[in-house]
Amino acid sequence: MKFEGGDEDDKIISQVEVASSGDAEKVSSSRFMSLLASKDRDYLLSPTGSQVKVSDLEGHVVGLYFSANWYSPCRNFNPVLSNAYEQLKASQSNFEVVFVSADEDLSAFNSYRSSMPWLAIPFSDLQSKKALSHKFDVEGIPCLIILQPGGHKEEEVLRDGVELVHRYGVEAFPFTRERLEELEREEKEKHENQTFTNLLSSHDRDYLLGHHPTTGQVPVASLVGKTLGLFFSAQWCLPGMKFTPKLISIYHKIKHVISQRPGVEDFEIVYVSSDRDRASFDSYFALMPWLKLPFGDPKIRALARHFDVQSIPCLVVLGPDGKTVTKHGRSLINLYGEDAYPFTEVRLESLHRQMDEEAKGLPKSELHAGHRHELTLVSDGTGGGPFICCDCDEQGSGWAYQCLECGYEVHTKCVRAAGGASTVGP
Numbered sequence: 001m002k003f004e005g006g007d008e009d010d011k012i013i014s015q016v017e018v019a020s021s022g023d024a025e026k027v028s029s030s031r032f033m034s035l036l037a038s039k040d041r042d043y044l045l046s047p048t049g050s051q052v053k054v055s056d057l058e059g060h061v062v063g064l065y066f067s068a069n070w071y072s073p074c075r076n077f078n079p080v081l082s083n084a085y086e087q088l089k090a091s092q093s094n095f096e097v098v099f100v101s102a103d104e105d106l107s108a109f110n111s112y113r114s115s116m117p118w119l120a121i122p123f124s125d126l127q128s129k130k131a132l133s134h135k136f137d138v139e140g141i142p143c144l145i146i147l148q149p150g151g152h153k154e155e156e157v158l159r160d161g162v163e164l165v166h167r168y169g170v171e172a173f174p175f176t177r178e179r180l181e182e183l184e185r186e187e188k189e190k191h192e193n194q195t196f197t198n199l200l201s202s203h204d205r206d207y208l209l210g211h212h213p214t215t216g217q218v219p220v221a222s223l224v225g226k227t228l229g230l231f232f233s234a235q236w237c238l239p240g241m242k243f244t245p246k247l248i249s250i251y252h253k254i255k256h257v258i259s260q261r262p263g264v265e266d267f268e269i270v271y272v273s274s275d276r277d278r279a280s281f282d283s284y285f286a287l288m289p290w291l292k293l294p295f296g297d298p299k300i301r302a303l304a305r306h307f308d309v310q311s312i313p314c315l316v317v318l319g320p321d322g323k324t325v326t327k328h329g330r331s332l333i334n335l336y337g338e339d340a341y342p343f344t345e346v347r348l349e350s351l352h353r354q355m356d357e358e359a360k361g362l363p364k365s366e367l368h369a370g371h372r373h374e375l376t377l378v379s380d381g382t383g384g385g386p387f388i389c390c391d392c393d394e395q396g397s398g399w400a401y402q403c404l405e406c407g408y409e410v411h412t413k414c415v416r417a418a419g420g421a422s423t424v425g426p
Helices: 010-015 023-035 072-090 106-113 128-134 161-172 178-193 196-200 238-259 280-283 296-307 329-340 343-359
Strands: 043-045 049-053 061-067 095-101 143-148 208-209 215-217 227-233 266-271 312-319 324-326 366-368 374-378 400-402 407-413
Touching: 023 128, 023 329, 061 072, 072 095, 095 106, 095 128, 095 178, 095 196, 106 196, 128 407, 161 296, 178 296, 196 296, 227 238, 238 266, 266 280, 266 296, 280 343, 312 329, 329 343
Parallel strands: 061 095, 227 266
Antiparallel strands: 043 049, 061 143, 208 215, 227 312, 312 324, 366 374, 374 400, 400 407
16 A cells, blocks of 8 residues: 655645644645645535535545446545445445546446535646646546645655555554554454355354255365355356356366365365346356355455455465465466466476476467467566456466557467467367
8 A cells, every 4th residue: 555645735634733733723724725626616525516615524534436437447446445434424424435536428427426525626627637747647547636624744644545445444543553454454464354144154154055956055164174266256247257267167177177086175165246236146156166155144344355356257266274385376267277287386387387388399489360460478577467358358367469559468278370370279
């Protein structure tokens, strides 16, 4: 997480504030006025469209929310922030959010703002919105900048509010350095002490659900000693729906290999659903041969926060002792298939060396049927790295064929000649 101090004006304000508590209140109010008001406007818009004085933000922790209706990550984050905001308001906290719109027209602004329970800078005030984006160096949206009340020099601007709300929810409030360091310590302790039981059980449930009509309850305790995958997905998620058949195939292959090797730890997967209704949940899980958490179970949100799952599909792999092995199971399966099991560092190092050896026999460049430019073989150390394959739309890392002109990138196994056949790889 990043903390950054204010500019020179903020330093001057800080010096003035230490003079007296009365002066500090005036400076604090002046700071919000200089940021959020203009020469023609001293108010913000409420959710109902009424005017709220900028000076009313005195004493509040303020989140500047840079967002737009046309961008799906913003629309996805909006309900997450709304939920945290409503909880904080219900607890009488001094938290407020101000929407800084990047919408393309007034109609889109009004439509998007109708889903927001907080304040907004008027759409017509383009100058103020540009000034805020410039001051806080906003390079991407959604972006949540947190400002503390007052303005003393030891108080700092927090720029990764989106990540923190995703990760900690209302527990991040009041977004101070001390609070976030405390949460990091607590999170580290939780990861060090995590077990299958405290991850997957609750006070009124010590089981998971399977497909058997009469013996569908599977004790969480029975998973101890197995390698476990937590599959975060949802039926509405197209990448999740596309990845699921591959995961099912790999699951069966891993189970088959284990059955042929006595003494090897068993493998299981648990579906952690983000489905929006039970019908979608039931129809999606009907495709899966593994276990699930009950629909709407509170542990679902807790697990997403614990493992900082910000996008789906995601496959988190736990070792037989319940400790985290990797949060990149999806990428590893796309890269290595069933050979990735049991996903440990030792296993992955062996596979990486094997891939490096195989890459020595690959052509240094290829013409791919799906792209007009020549593709160059790259690795992590020669300009490659984690990517989304432009041919199969799945994650990849390590060796790839990349277009040095436009960044187009594909798995080595996805390269196809003009006739459609694979030219390299298995």
